[in-house]
Amino acid sequence: MSEKGIVIVDTTLRDGEQTAGVVFANREKVRIAKLLDEIGVPQIEAGVPVMGGDEKEAIRAICKAGLKASIMGWNRPVLKDIEASLECGVDAVAISISTSDIHIKHKLKSSREWVLEQMVNATRFAKREGMYVSVNAEDASRSELDFLLEFAGAAKEAGADRLRYCDTVGIMEPFTIYEQIKRIKDKVDIEIEMHTHNDFGMATANALAGVKAGANYVGVTVLGLGERAGNAALEEVVMALKHLYDIDLNFKTEMFVEVAEYISRASGRELPAWKAIVGSNMFAHESGIHADGVQKNPKTYEAFQPEEVGLLRQIVIGKHSGTAALKAKFAEFGIVLTDHQAQELLPKIRSVTISLKRNLFDKELMYVYEDYFGKRD
Numbered sequence: 270m271s272e273k274g275i276v277i278v279d280t281t282l283r284d285g286e287q288t289a290g291v292v293f294a295n296r297e298k299v300r301i302a303k304l305l306d307e308i309g310v311p312q313i314e315a316g317v318p319v320m321g322g323d324e325k326e327a328i329r330a331i332c333k334a335g336l337k338a339s340i341m342g343w344n345r346p347v348l349k350d351i352e353a354s355l356e357c358g359v360d361a362v363a364i365s366i367s368t369s370d371i372h373i374k375h376k377l378k379s380s381r382e383w384v385l386e387q388m389v390n391a392t393r394f395a396k397r398e399g400m401y402v403s404v405n406a407e408d409a410s411r412s413e414l415d416f417l418l419e420f421a422g423a424a425k426e427a428g429a430d431r432l433r434y435c436d437t438v439g440i441m442e443p444f445t446i447y448e449q450i451k452r453i454k455d456k457v458d459i460e461i462e463m464h465t466h467n468d469f470g471m472a473t474a475n476a477l478a479g480v481k482a483g484a485n486y487v488g489v490t491v492l493g494l495g496e497r498a499g500n501a502a503l504e505e506v507v508m509a510l511k512h513l514y515d516i517d518l519n520f521k522t523e524m525f526v527e528v529a530e531y532i533s534r535a536s537g538r539e540l541p542a543w544k545a546i547v548g549s550n551m552f553a554h555e556s557g558i559h560a561d562g563v564q565k566n567p568k569t570y571e572a573f574q575p576e577e578v579g580l581l582r583q584i585v586i587g588k589h590s591g592t593a594a595l596k597a598k599f600a601e602f603g604i605v606l607t608d609h610q611a612q613e614l615l616p617k618i619r620s621v622t623i624s625l626k627r628n629l630f631d632k633e634l635m636y637v638y639e640d641y642f643g644k645r646d
């Protein structure tokens with residue numbers, strides 16, 4: 270594990286907004302930045318200043334909002350990009366260029382030498398302007414390692430503060446990414462940020478593997494929003510660091526659901542019930558054995574306490590419920606079911622849930638009870 274503290278870099282406002290079809294209104298961008306700042310994000314990548322217009326205005330407004338967080342603008346290693354960032358008032362710039370031959374040849378239609386030259390010149394320029402500089406190796410995971418090392422070394426020499434290792438198309442897995450990050454850390458004395466995409470569902474695991482290998486910055490987005498299958502999710506990385514790696518970044522995690530719901534609304538993207546950490550099913554228990562266990566001790570089927578992320582525990586009565594859940598549910602209505610009554614009621618409830626193809630609401634449960642045992646006094 271890295272000896273340096275782990276720093277979260279949230280890019281919901283840049284890579285998150287690059288999700289095909291997503292647009293945040295300017296006031297939403299500012300509100301999101303304030304929320305991220307409030308929960309404890311130390312660095313916010315606010316967008317792409319060279320786009321101009323609304324984007325530039327929103328970034329400028331975020332810079333003027335008096336936040337504690339560092340505000341970063343994303344740039345190509347191009348003078349007009351960096352000048353646009355400076356005009357917004359950011360204190361940090363991402364200077365991004367591809368290091369893989371596939372990108373260099375087919376996208377940039379250029380050479381490795383050109384890539385190095387652009388990156389070095391842009392980094393020197395940004396440093397002269399007093400910026401914190403993160404040099405981004407786009408498509409690092411498909412780059413030849415020797416060239417990536419040369420790029421990292423040149424970035425360091427030009428004054429870069431860190432290297433952002435980008436698994437741009439999300440093709441890495443944790444064991445390989447661990448080896449790669451370790452190699453870079455062994456060869457070049459530079460801090461590393463993990464920027465991982467989720468094309469194979471491994472963005473969070475890959476980010477954590479990078480941390481284990483010595484990376485100490487982790488790029489994330491709320492809900493894992495981002496290009497294609499998205500990025501490593503803020504809520505997953507922070508909670509995994511806390512509970513699996515014992516690294517508590519002191520985030521206001523109890524606001525995670527509020528923030529996730531806001532981003533979901535602002536992006537027009539669903540917050541799935543089964544979403545790790547913040548989905549409404551995280552602490553909903555239907556299966557009889559689970560509901561029974563959780564009532565005896567929540568730790569039996571919960572990784573952490575629901576309040577820690579702003580959720581509540583729920584016992585759901587459905588097809589897979591058992592008698593312990595039924596008794597607990599009816600106790601909430603002030604009805605004490607005997608073991609015998611619970612056993613009699615269970616098959617009736619099960620058959621209603623099957624015919625409705627869903628769990629039962631409280632009122633429906635009472636109707637089944639009254640149909641069977643008669644109306645309560």
Ligand SMILES: CC(=O)SCCNC(=O)CCNC(=O)[C@H](O)C(C)(C)COP(=O)(O)OP(=O)(O)OC[C@H]1O[C@@H](n2cnc3c(N)ncnc32)[C@H](O)[C@@H]1OP(=O)(O)O
Nearest residue numbers: 284287317319320345346347365366367376377407437496
């Ligand atoms: C992996 C990532 O997430 S990278 C970040 C991607 N984000 C975005 O693209 C969102 C914001 N982008 C934009 O608003 C626009 O694409 C702009 C303003 C950056 C550029 O717009 P345009 O000038 O119209 O160019 P367009 O988008 O069509 O094409 C991109 C150009 O940038 C070049 N380019 C791409 N990456 C880089 C780079 N890192 N460094 C230098 N040039 C680059 C491409 O080769 C292409 O140049 P060409 O027109 O000479 O072939």
Ligand SMILES: CC(C)C(=O)C(=O)O
Nearest residue numbers: 365405407408435437
């Ligand atoms: C440009 C970088 C930072 C990126 O978003 C990626 O490679 O996925």
